[in-house]
Structures are given as C-alpha cells and as structure tokens.
Amino acid sequence: MTARIPVGVLTGFLGAGKTTLLRRILRDPAWADSAVIINEYGEVPLDHELVAAGDETFLSLATGCLCCVMRSDLTETLLGLHRRRAAGEIPPYARVLIETSGLADPAPILHALMLEDVVTATHALHAVATLVDAQHGMAALDRHPEAQRQVLLADRLLLTKPDLAPDTAALEARLHALNPAAPMRAAIQGAVPPGWVFAAGQHAADPAALAAWLEQAGSAARHSDRIATMVIERAAPIPAMALTLWMQALAEHAGPKLLRLKGLVALAETGTDRPAAIHAIQHVVHPLEWLEAWPSADRRSRIVLIGQGIPRHWPARLLAALEAEVVEESERLSAPR
Amino acid sequence: MTPPELRNLLADSLAVWGVAGRITVSGAGVVVAAAGHELRILPAERPLRWWLERPGQRRPYPGTVGLLRGLRNALGAGDGQPVRLRVSPAAGA
Numbered sequence: 001m002t003a004r005i006p007v008g009v010l011t012g013f014l015g016a017g018k019t020t021l022l023r024r025i026l027r028d029p030a031w032a033d034s035a036v037i038i039n040e041y042g043e044v045p046l047d048h049e050l051v052a053a054g055d056e057t058f059l060s061l062a063t064g065c066l067c068c069v070m071r072s073d074l075t076e077t078l079l080g081l082h083r084r085r086a087a088g089e090i091p092p093y094a095r096v097l098i099e100t101s102g103l104a105d106p107a108p109i110l111h112a113l114m115l116e117d118v119v120t121a122t123h124a125l126h127a128v129a130t131l132v133d134a135q136h137g138m139a140a141l142d143r144h145p146e147a148q149r150q151v152l153l154a155d156r157l158l159l160t161k162p163d164l165a166p167d168t169a170a171l172e173a174r175l176h177a178l179n180p181a182a183p184m185r186a187a188i189q190g191a192v193p194p195g196w197v198f199a200a201g202q203h204a205a206d207p208a209a210l211a212a213w214l215e216q217a218g219s220a221a222r223h224s225d226r227i228a229t230m231v232i233e234r235a236a237p238i239p240a241m242a243l244t245l246w247m248q249a250l251a252e253h254a255g256p257k258l259l260r261l262k263g264l265v266a267l268a269e270t271g272t273d274r275p276a277a278i279h280a281i282q283h284v285v286h287p288l289e290w291l292e293a294w295p296s297a298d299r300r301s302r303i304v305l306i307g308q309g310i311p312r313h314w315p316a317r318l319l320a321a322l323e324a325e326v327v328e329e330s331e332r333l334s335a336p337r
Numbered sequence: 338m339t340p341p342e343l344r345n346l347l348a349d350s351l352a353v354w355g356v357a358g359r360i361t362v363s364g365a366g367v368v369v370a371a372a373g374h375e376l377r378i379l380p381a382e383r384p385l386r387w388w389l390e391r392p393g394q395r396r397p398y399p400g401t402v403g404l405l406r407g408l409r410n411a412l413g414a415g416d417g418q419p420v421r422l423r424v425s426p427a428a429g430a
Contacts, residue, residue, distance in 0.1 A: 245400070245402050248402065249402050249405060252406070253350065253353050253354065253405065253409070254353050257353070309353075310353060311349040311352045311353065313345070313349060314346070314349035314350065314352070314353060317342070317345055317346045317349060318346060318349075318401075320342075321338050321342070321346055321401050322400075322401060322402070324338065325338075325386065325400060325401055332383055332384075
C-alpha cells in the first residue's frame, strides 16, 4: 500500500496568527514541499494571497466555511490534488496543510479527514494545531463557542503574541482546563519548529470516540448571525492619510466589534508596484507590512473586515468620505494662491 | 460629502455606538436627534470642514474623524479607544 499523505490542520480564532505561522513554516526548506489549502470566510479570498503566490499546490476555498457547507469540497479538493500529484501535473508535495477559517469549528473538517473512506485511503490526519492569541484569546473563548471547540480539538496548543500580553497565566490555566492533553508552548511571529506543530501521529488516539463526538458537534456547527464579512475594493490607490485615518476610526469606534481586518492595499503615494498588507484585530492595528510583489495581476486594493454588530456599509462609507476629504485637501493645498 | 451621504454615514455610526436615533437631511447639513439631544451638523468653509451645533454651542471640526468623535461625545455614547497610527508611504520604511 502506498504511504498515505500526512495532513496537518491549523486552526485558531480570527487573528490568532495562523497565516503568519503558515508563512513561516513554508519558508522552512524542509517544509516547503507542502500543499496548502486555506479556507476563508469571506466574499473575497485574501489569506492565501498573504501567504504565497503562483504555486499550483496552493488552493483557496472561498465560497464559505468548511464547517457549514464545504466538507464535500474539502474531500474533492484533497482528492483532486492527489490525482494531479499522481499524474505529475503538480510537484510531489510531501504533506497537506489545511488552514481553517478563524470562525470554523474544526470538528466537521476532522470528520471528513477521518471518516471519508476516499480520503482516508490516501491521507492520514497527523495533527491539529490550535493557535490562541495571548492578548485576545480569553475574550474569544468567552464569546465564541467556535474558539472553545478549536481548543478542545487541539493536539498542540500554540500561544501566539505572548509579547503583547504580560500575564498569560489565567489563559494558560483555562486552556489546560479545556484540553489538558495538548502540549502547549508560546511563540512570537510563528517562531516554533514546524515539526512540533504538526508532530506525526498526535491525532486519532481513539478514532471511534472522537468520531462520535465530531458527529454530534458537527451537526450543530454554524456561524453566529451577528458576524458579518465586509469587503472593500478599490481600483485606484488609496491615499496613505485616508487609510491611516480610516483604520484609526475603525479601531476607535468599532474596536471590540472588529474581529478581524486584513487587506492588500495600493497606496497613492507609492503606486501599484508593491502592495502593503494591513492587519487589525479589534482595536489593535498591526504595523503596515510591505510585500515584495502582488500575488496576481489584479492590483486592486482589497480589504476584508469581519465584524460583529458593525453596519455592513459603515466601513466603506467612512473610507469613501475620508478618501474624498484627503484628496480635496491635497488639491486645496497644492492649488496656486 | 453630500447631505444624504453624511446622513447615511452618521446613521451607521449611531448603530456602531449602540445609540438609537434619527438623522434627517436639513438644507446643506443634517439634524441628529438621539439620546435626548438635537444636534445640527453643517458644512464649514475651508480649512474647516464641519460645524457641530447644539443649543448655546457651535464647534468646528477640520475633518470627519474629528466630527465623529465630537458627535459621539456630545451624545454621551462613550469615548472609544483613540489610537494613533502611522501608515508610511515609503516601502520598507
């Protein structure tokens, strides 16, 4: 029998740092031969473009959340990759890494990986790694049952951004209470050996018991109706000042309701040669990160916000107002007097 | 920003702050009726951008971000969490 392809699942609530860790893992030469599947809960796929570009073993599932509608899509995606690998159409990847949506209950995903015969014949689930944001993890556990399930199902728990949280004792105690079996460690910017994150054979110690649990939990999986995804696209570059004011206003007025913001942005001052990546979690806005190149020929700015209780058009209306204001002010100041 | 655009932005902002209220277009500006207050917002000559008027007080704002903060404070809808950001237009800076 041909060796089955190891599968690792990377989960964690919105903003926990999954994409950062994935990028770091893929930079490790020993892990560069990984096929990656990213599931995103948004109208426009974005996470995968923050990780890499132009790799045919890099797939994005962007039509919804795996836990709700896409279990069969995951199966088809895995098998499709496997067929293309066998036919020599894509590089012979050594493993598959799946990054779940931050809003996903991983149970149905694991269900597919463990119980779908067509999948288990060729793939073996090795480990589920759950990332927990040291700064916002406690609040996520309080407010989102999905976050608790991600911890409950982990083989490895990775506490991220410990440099932003001076005291993680209470969070660590809670994580341990939820999942005492999972080894836990902390890492800044994904600095952790990939071999620890996806240690082989960590999962499925008792497949039957877990499968039963997955079946029960999976049947109740859904997103909260109050969580909405908003997408803003711009063909024209955005003035840096407008972007700055906008992100400040979002953080100031909607901080606790802003679960996640990610974007690839062309700034008016630099043109469209290099995009900037923007990230925010609640009221915490991360420093702008410049990427070497656009991930595709599409050079429009794209920003995705996931919010809870934020009016759907408010972010776009606010950005449009600030863009117009900044452009008008610039023209006024440069006009001959 | 046209008065209807300002109305829509502020109506959404009230929702973000959790304030029930009504905003109507009035001439070149809007009237905000919320939290027991009636406030009038009017465009201002440059370099100012907005006037926020309430009985006995008229306050100028040079931009929409400031107007939002001023309106929120005037309605007693919390202070938010002001942050200062720097978006550098220089790649790698």
